[in-house]
Amino acid sequence: MTTRSLLVGPFNRVEGDLEIRLEVADGHVTAAYANSPMFRGFEVMMLGKDPMDALTITPRICGICSISQSAAASAALGDLAGRAQLPQGALATAIMHGIENVCDHLTHFNLFFCADFARPAYAGRSWHERAVARFTAMEGSAARACVAARAEILHIVGLLGGKWPHTLAIQPGGVTRAPTLRDRIRMGSTLASFRRYLETTLFGAPVEAFAEVETAEALIGWDKGDAGLFMEIAADLGLGEMGFGPGRYLSFGAYLLPAGRAFAQGVWQDGALSPVDTGAIREDLSHAWMHGDTAHPSEGETHPDEDMQAPAYSWCKAPRLGGQSMETGAFARQVVDGHPAARALAQQRSNVRARVAGRLLEIARTQILLERWVAALQPEARFIEDVSLPAHGSGEGLVEAARGALGHWISVENGRISGYQIIAPTTWNFSPRDAAGLPGPVEAALVGAEVSETEDTPLTVQHIVRSFDPCMVCTVH
Amino acid sequence: MADIETFYDVMRSQGITRRSFMKYCALTASALGLGPAFVPKIANAMETKPRTPVIWVHGLECTCCSESFIRSAHPLAKDVVLSMISLDYDDTLMAAAGHAAEAAMMDTIEKYKGNYILAVEGNPPLNEDGMFCISGGKPFVEKLKMAAKDAKAIISWGACASYGCVQAAKPNPTQATPVHKVITDKPIIKVPGCPPIAEVMTGVITYMLTFDRLPELDRQGRPAMFYGQRIHDKCYRRPHFDAGQFVEAWDDDGARKGYCLYKMGCKGPTTYNACSTVRWNEGVSFPIQSGHGCIGCSEDGFWDQGTFYDRVTDLTQFGVEKNADQIGMAAAGVVGGGVALHAAVSALKSAQSKAQTTPTPTNEEA
Numbered sequence: 001m002t003t004r005s006l007l008v009g010p011f012n013r014v015e016g017d018l019e020i021r022l023e024v025a026d027g028h029v030t031a032a033y034a035n036s037p038m039f040r041g042f043e044v045m046m047l048g049k050d051p052m053d054a055l056t057i058t059p060r061i062c063g064i065c066s067i068s069q070s071a072a073a074s075a076a077l078g079d080l081a082g083r084a085q086l087p088q089g090a091l092a093t094a095i096m097h098g099i100e101n102v103c104d105h106l107t108h109f110n111l112f113f114c115a116d117f118a119r120p121a122y123a124g125r126s127w128h129e130r131a132v133a134r135f136t137a138m139e140g141s142a143a144r145a146c147v148a149a150r151a152e153i154l155h156i157v158g159l160l161g162g163k164w165p166h167t168l169a170i171q172p173g174g175v176t177r178a179p180t181l182r183d184r185i186r187m188g189s190t191l192a193s194f195r196r197y198l199e200t201t202l203f204g205a206p207v208e209a210f211a212e213v214e215t216a217e218a219l220i221g222w223d224k225g226d227a228g229l230f231m232e233i234a235a236d237l238g239l240g241e242m243g244f245g246p247g248r249y250l251s252f253g254a255y256l257l258p259a260g261r262a263f264a265q266g267v268w269q270d271g272a273l274s275p276v277d278t279g280a281i282r283e284d285l286s287h288a289w290m291h292g293d294t295a296h297p298s299e300g301e302t303h304p305d306e307d308m309q310a311p312a313y314s315w316c317k318a319p320r321l322g323g324q325s326m327e328t329g330a331f332a333r334q335v336v337d338g339h340p341a342a343r344a345l346a347q348q349r350s351n352v353r354a355r356v357a358g359r360l361l362e363i364a365r366t367q368i369l370l371e372r373w374v375a376a377l378q379p380e381a382r383f384i385e386d387v388s389l390p391a392h393g394s395g396e397g398l399v400e401a402a403r404g405a406l407g408h409w410i411s412v413e414n415g416r417i418s419g420y421q422i423i424a425p426t427t428w429n430f431s432p433r434d435a436a437g438l439p440g441p442v443e444a445a446l447v448g449a450e451v452s453e454t455e456d457t458p459l460t461v462q463h464i465v466r467s468f469d470p471c472m473v474c475t476v477h
Numbered sequence: 478m479a480d481i482e483t484f485y486d487v488m489r490s491q492g493i494t495r496r497s498f499m500k501y502c503a504l505t506a507s508a509l510g511l512g513p514a515f516v517p518k519i520a521n522a523m524e525t526k527p528r529t530p531v532i533w534v535h536g537l538e539c540t541c542c543s544e545s546f547i548r549s550a551h552p553l554a555k556d557v558v559l560s561m562i563s564l565d566y567d568d569t570l571m572a573a574a575g576h577a578a579e580a581a582m583m584d585t586i587e588k589y590k591g592n593y594i595l596a597v598e599g600n601p602p603l604n605e606d607g608m609f610c611i612s613g614g615k616p617f618v619e620k621l622k623m624a625a626k627d628a629k630a631i632i633s634w635g636a637c638a639s640y641g642c643v644q645a646a647k648p649n650p651t652q653a654t655p656v657h658k659v660i661t662d663k664p665i666i667k668v669p670g671c672p673p674i675a676e677v678m679t680g681v682i683t684y685m686l687t688f689d690r691l692p693e694l695d696r697q698g699r700p701a702m703f704y705g706q707r708i709h710d711k712c713y714r715r716p717h718f719d720a721g722q723f724v725e726a727w728d729d730d731g732a733r734k735g736y737c738l739y740k741m742g743c744k745g746p747t748t749y750n751a752c753s754t755v756r757w758n759e760g761v762s763f764p765i766q767s768g769h770g771c772i773g774c775s776e777d778g779f780w781d782q783g784t785f786y787d788r789v790t791d792l793t794q795f796g797v798e799k800n801a802d803q804i805g806m807a808a809a810g811v812v813g814g815g816v817a818l819h820a821a822v823s824a825l826k827s828a829q830s831k832a833q834t835t836p837t838p839t840n841e842e843a
Contacts, residue, residue, distance in 0.1 A: 009613075017612055019611075037611035037612070038537060038609065038610045038611070039609045039610075039651060040602075040609070040650070040653070041609075041644070041651055042643075045646040045647065045648070045649075050783075052784060052785070052786055053785055055785075056643075056785045057643050057646065060541070060642070060643045060644075060671060061539060062539050062540070063538075063540040063541020063543070063544045063672065064539075064544055066539075066541065151758075151759060152759075154758050155761045157758065158757055158758030158761030158762045161767050162757065162763055162765070162766055162767025162769060163752075163758060163763055163764055163767075164757070165541040165544050165545060165672060166541060166671055166672065167764075168770075168772065169768065173727060173728070174727075174728075175768075176732075176767055176768035176769040177767040177768040177769075178733065178768075304609075306604070308608060315609075382728060384728050385727070386726050386727055386728055457577065
């Protein structure tokens with residue numbers, strides 16, 4: 001038996017810094033350790049600040065999912081005040097947030113994930129030339145089309161939120177800008193143009209045709225557009241048998257509208273759906289470079305261990321729900337929401353292909369929702385009301401970022417922030433081990449991955465890690 | 478890539494037509510405020526001068542600068558991004574991964590010694606020997622120093638690299654430090670903002686690549702062409718400020734009518750940036766247009782000025798023709814050296830330029 005230890009990283013084409021240590025025996029990974037080597041200390045900076053400052057500071061945790069952070073902060077402040085956004089304000093927030101999530105999925109697919117299929121290591125495969133033409137990093141035709149389409153659809157966020165990234169418009173009482181009738185028409189035509197992009201480039205068919213696939217076979221057998229190219233590659237490379245998740249899916253539910261969340265909240269495990277009990281969340285610090293005890297985020301603190309002592313190996317805390325690790329993200333969200341093809345795929349456990357398929361499904365479904373939401377905007381309605389915050393209290397803000405469940409927990413004393421904790425999606429997915437020695441989802445997913453003797457940056461490991469779309473700047477914050 | 482490869486060669490090899498190229502030159506000239514006579518000069522420069530390589534590194538940051546950059550509406554921006562400058566090394570977008578990527582950076586440094594531009598996004602945290610940001614097994618500060626050593630010039634993208642930004646907010650847990658405090662022997666151009674406007678980023682980099690020199694900088698090291706005026710000076714809500722029509726609460730009638738956001742904490746009067754003219758997301762809007770005040774994200778220390786919704790109280794009403802240097806850092810709400818002198822100058826000028834007595838609104842008005 002040959003064993004070796006391998007350090008993979010830094011990973012490029014992920015947001016932020018990431019390193020993974022692998023133990024390899026006889027050509028397969030036997031253990032993996034995910035390290036988030038960047039720490040900024042947002043939770044420490046928030047202490048003593050005016051609660052409203054959370055709206056400006058926390059979105060700056062991440063330049064790619066800043067609206068998710070903004071929406072979570074706003075929801076936490078709203079919960080603190082016991083108020084919800086006005087209905088039209090909630091609708092405008094959902095539009096901005098939905099667009100950001102779709103953009104993140106597109107970026108992941110075109111710029112971060114599929115670029116690996118253009119590698120010379122795959123030369124000779126039947127699809128390789130097409131993958132090179134479409135997905136080569138920075139040059140592929142799909143990469144370029146995606147950058148242009150994203151820039152255009154973000155006009156809508158510009159119209160509603162003033163600027164992207166780091167919009168300021170989302171507030172506990174609504175949004176600061178009431179769109180005009182003209183804005184609504186313009187947003188509608190921008191969405192129509194985006195639909196054309198999706199239908200001619202990504203799906204090669206009407207958005208509805210993809211969104212409404214009913215079976216796992218129809219989804220993984222899709223053969224049109226770039227989605228079809230991906231499915232062809234996935235079948236050839238066995239991406240459906242690679243990078244298995246824990247089989248436990250968490251979603252906080254996406255887009256908090258007056259009628260409820262547009263994608264459902266829940267936990268899916270062993271073929272059954274149960275409600276999310278956020279009271280059962282604990283952040284375990286046993287393998288994080290952090291001082292302190294395991295705690296619920298409403299009581300958690302952040303004291304970095306500057307000596308970086310073993311056995312800790314990451315700045316990332318290890319969140320657990322009822323003592324268990326959870327997979328979160330677009331696939332989890334679609335499974336929890338009950339999409340038939342996603343549920344069918346979840347009968348095996350989640351894998352590299354399923355995670356990418358979940359994003360593609362969500363792009364299609366969100367496009368349909370966005371069109372409906374824009375049509376429902378009422379320019380004459382009120383979009384915001386003043387919300388005054390209590391001097392003492394606590395709040396919980398739960399949203400779904402592109403990469404999964406995002407929560408903000410705030411405590412306020414004497415009108416100042418006395419506690420602020422954030423659990424980001426990648427904190428769940430890339431968590432280190434907990435006190436019981438249980439690995440995080442990515443660490444577990446990597447076990448069994450093939451690593452040939454000659455590989456220093458194994459391709460299977462690249463695919464598995466990237467299938468979770470890590471956002472490392474959010475992970476540790 | 479031969480050393481004599483020009484920008485034009487690169488653009489041609491990416492399939493950009495001559496017509497698009499000329500259009501690009503014309504638009505660049507106008508974006509930079511240069512006359513039509515500069516178009517052939519820019520074209521000639523692009524055709525004859527060797528391509529300047531760019532190394533783009535990421536420290537402690539949120540990647541918002543890159544995100545802004547890749548959705549620029551600047552002339553053929555996606556081609557600027559994806560081909561013209563041909564980022565020789567970029568953590569976020571490049572194909573290579575792992576140590577091969579690190580090797581690619583070393584190759585570029587070696588090959589273009591003294592000739593490449595180093596673009597820095599984010600900043601190095603210095604606490605605990607830089608352990609809070611490890612890239613390729615080493616503290617980012619070491620990578621930064623190594624990449625800077627042979628650079629021709631450095632661009633500090635965004636508020637992080639320029640000033641520290643929110644991650645340097647009290648108590649600055651990681652001692653996040655702006656680039657110019659670590660690299661002291663190279664020309665550095667600061668392009669602040671969180672993030673900077675895409676068109677400002679492409680404008681700056683285009684200028685540097687085309688003319689092979691830094692654009693004119695203000696005293697803080699920012700390109701004067703984009704940071705020469707306050708948001709307030711060109712704000713479309715300015716008439717409401719002058720008329721004393723203010724939004725008093727998020728949902729009031731004034732908010733609906735688009736009145737001035739000064740009383741809601743807008744920092745436009747003390748912020749130097751091009752948001753109110755260039756605007757965001759391909760010229761669609763900017764924060765004030767979305768009904769929220771400016772937070773002054775392109776100013777040093779904007780993250781630690783009390784809450785973002787406090788009204789600016791140190792404002793004196795200067796004339797619109799002043800720039801940052803004339804008015805001075807004190808008026809810009811920034812504490813720094815030489816404050817007293819410039820404050821005095823500003824006060825004097827404001828007295829000359831406007832007959833009004835100091836209209837500094839106070840809290841009693843609310």
